[in-house]
Amino acid sequence: MTATAERTRERVGDIPRVQRPTVGRRSRGERTRIWSGVIVCVLFLLPLVWMLLTSFKFQRDIFTTPPTVFFEPTITQYVAAFKNAGLGPKMINTIIVALGAGILSLVAGAMAGYALSRLHIKGAATIGVLILVSRGVPPIALAVPMFLVARTLGITDTHITLILAYCSFVIPYVMWLMRGFFLSLPKELEESAMLDGCSRMGAFFRIIVPISAPGLISTFIFSVILAWEELLFALVLTSRKAVTVPVAIAGMAGDTEHGANWGALSAAGMLTVVPVVILALLVQKWLIRGLADGAIKG
Amino acid sequence: MNKPVHTRHGRLIAVAAAAALSLLILTACDGSGAKETSAADGGGVGTAAAHVKITMMANDAFAQQWQDKLVPEFNKEFPYIDVIIDSVPYTELLAKGMLNGTDPDPQYDLITLDDPWTPQLAKVGVLYELKKDATPWTDKSFDWSDFNAAPLASSEWDGKQYGVPLRSNMLMMFYNRSLYQKVGLAEPTPELTWSQYLKQAPSLVQDTDGDGKTDSWAVGLTWMRGALSPPVWQAVLNSNGGALFDKDLKPSFDTKQGVAALQTQVDLLKYAPPGAANYNYTEPLDAFRQGKVASIFTWGSAYKSAAVDPKVTRLTPEEVGIQTMPAGSDGPSTHRGIWSGSVFKNSKHPQAAWTLLQWMSSKKGEVWTTSTLGSFPARKSTLATAPTQAWLAPVFKALQSAYDVADKGQMWRPRTPESNAIQEILADQTSAAVQGQTSAADALKKASQQITDLLKK
Amino acid sequence: MxxxxxxxxxxxxxxxxxxxxxxxxxxxxxxxxxxxAAVLAYPLLHTLRISFSTFDLASFSPTEWVGFANYAAALQNQTFQSSLIVTGVYLVLALPLQIVLGFGIAYLMNAGWRGRGLIRALFLIPMVVAPVVSGGIWKMILDPLWGVVDWFLGLFGVSAIDWFGNATISMVSIVLIDTWRSVPFVALIAAAALLALPKDVFEAAKVDGASWWHTLWSVSLPMLGPIIAATFVVRWLGAVKMFDIILATTNGGPGEATNVVNLFIYRQAFQLLKFSESSAMAVIVLVITTILTFVFLLGSKSLEDRL
Structure with missing residues (x-):
């Protein structure tokens, strides 16, 4: 926990204190719990380890009996991913689009979530649920109309189109998570600020946002991940300049002439993981803590 | 000097003017015409002063290869046509083609179409009719009659020609000579029948290293639910003179012959490696490359990766035989899978677009693509040449006979705008039969019923 | 301001x-x-409009108004019906498993030690890998011939399992793969929720000498009720849409055993270009989803009120 976060937390008196790593000797139960956690995590990562190994294999070494972990390693597949599939520029597109959609959705979604949680707008609850339900819409029902609109406006194959399209499913998500988060904040916060001469908007940006930073950051990460791996909208709305990595991967997997090359696909898969893991490690402190402060309340 | 030369390009040309004054005058004149681009006059093929830009949507499997190698070669002959080729994943190519074809301001001039797709787009009217609309721009030496009938027919619908074959493919039988020798079986020949093949299959399930465990199997093919599974039993049916549909497009596969054909595909699963029920396209190919199956039925284009490339396969060209799939009463069988190239009707530069397709499918272009890119030709003349790459020789031979039998037995997917919908129904029922959820007879009955309902609408 | x-x-x-x-x-x-309004409401209205019309591919727009004809056709479509059932089966199997597993793992992850942050970050990875790739990798891992899972089981004398061999086990495999991808999300939210629980209640229960089971049943679960319900709703809305894993592994087979409704609609629209029918189907799915979501929300609310 950073010093600032600590201070804000103290100011917000009634937020439950976060469990802290216990210092000194741990009980046997506690040790079992830690180790079980590590084992579960390792189990979940095993398929990814296999993917990592596969990404360094020649195609002839991928399918063998028995499966082998000793093989002549090669970086051919990574070279192929960059050269043949043009993954470099597509990675940049993906980063731009995912961050763009994440930021835009975070701003709009957090404001709306705040309105739903605190401002007692008539009918807001229903609106909230409807927006939530919209997450269940088959994406194919949105993709084609979106394309037609983008085509009319002449903005197909641009980053901004994809960013806007992604807002359709990221905003509801942010709204729902942030609504729960704001519900758990003490009301007195902005009321006192407003009595001090702040407008509602001012109170939100000056008081609520800084306190909610951890929650916003964790929501942001999940939002970026949602946009990061999206395929269908990207397929329909891009063609050359704004093509994202999932589209390139879908193309590689559907090679109708030579069959899918799982080495190159694994390499591409590994490359998509790296930026997100770096981002997650950078902000991992807030990842849980943000949600911990009451992210979801029914 | 003419006016159109006073452009950005014009200045560049002026620098080179001393060297080629006559050429300059020529291009300047042409340029004034090409500036006003419209579909009515075909948009021209570009000039030094005003290049024509065309774009193509192509399948991921070869888009990059074409952009990097084929386009520069094409530009040697047509330097003023700039070509951009975008790759689109296979599963979305048709839908994106439809979106582009109906766009008043289209992004693409050209598309590559898989075998069953032409009717769907042609019906909507988004494709150029090449033998009619494009005649004024067709090179006199472009020889339509030199194409084999089967590949050319894949881009034909309702008696009109909407495309040309660019990358041809046929379902073939690959076999592993070492595994046949090991059990003392004679190598397959094109005369091998399906029933002989089924009889041999049990003995090809073998233990090659003598450790008491089975480690090699007889066959690999697409059993998984998908559009490419039904063509296998369709090939059996076709080889015995049967057809999926009659002339009026009524299902004609729900017969004893049809049931026996599907049953063949179901029975072959017994002689396949464990997990083969979920074999799609790549899996049987990988089993073959590893020397785990004695024979596979797959697209001929996979031959190079199955037999030639040591980074991909453990086999060599000497070890891998290729021929048409086994025979029935009417002779050997195969199934067609052609990638054709078509020009969008709303293209602003149909002349340039058609010029690229002509070049790719011309006698000269086919020889070049075959020898440089290793893709399969559709022309009789190309198949009659001695290929520059030695491994292609047996492939050429097999390909030519596959074209002939495919044409004779109409060994392709149904030619209707409902082709994909029909294939989905067949895929469901084929898979249900393969998994033993239902009998072959019931599966075909249900499929026939559903397809009849579908076509009624 | x-x-x-x-x-x-x-x-x-x-x-x-x-x-x-x-x-x-x-x-x-x-x-x-x-x-x-721009990116959600408008496209939805457009889809609604298409669902009541015939669709002209040449102009790529809805033309003639046909009332509920497309809906009638959709509801009579056997494959659509079966895909709805398949989706139901998948949801009934996957959701409880993912929620229980998610909260269990969250409990383990919350153990206070230095490596906690790293574990949480690593836990994100399964969510990030493109579904096409993770589906393919799983198919490779589960293959009876090459797969590392059956090889490992073989070391203990277990004979090879064909993980996509029949309808039942294919569904089980799909649920497993989807669980692998989705549990991290549930677990990370649950971990946060668990951290927020007031500790003193548990201390009190401990002092009272309540058994572990009793503590879980009568102290933890009631307190977690609203959070479990909310996680469930978010996950449910994600799971309804799932089809990419299936596309990469079984392609809806064997037969129609794993042909979930979103895969079916996707095919209708993209491979068969049947936009009217697919729009009607999408609207039907949306209506069912909306009704069920309201039921869940009301259910969780009345649960909250009772507690």
């Missing part, structure tokens, strides 16, 4: 300031409302 401060209410006329206050409240909704 354009919005009048709250203090203004004391001075100016009551009604005007009240109106201004409502405006200031709606100002918060504005950006999201505008964006969602």
């Amino acid at each position: 354009t919005v009048e401060p709250l203090r203004g209410r004391i001075g100016g006329t009551r009604r005007a300031s009240h109106r201004r206050d409502i405006l200031s409240k709606w100002a918060f909704m504005l950006p999201a409302a505008l964006l969602l």
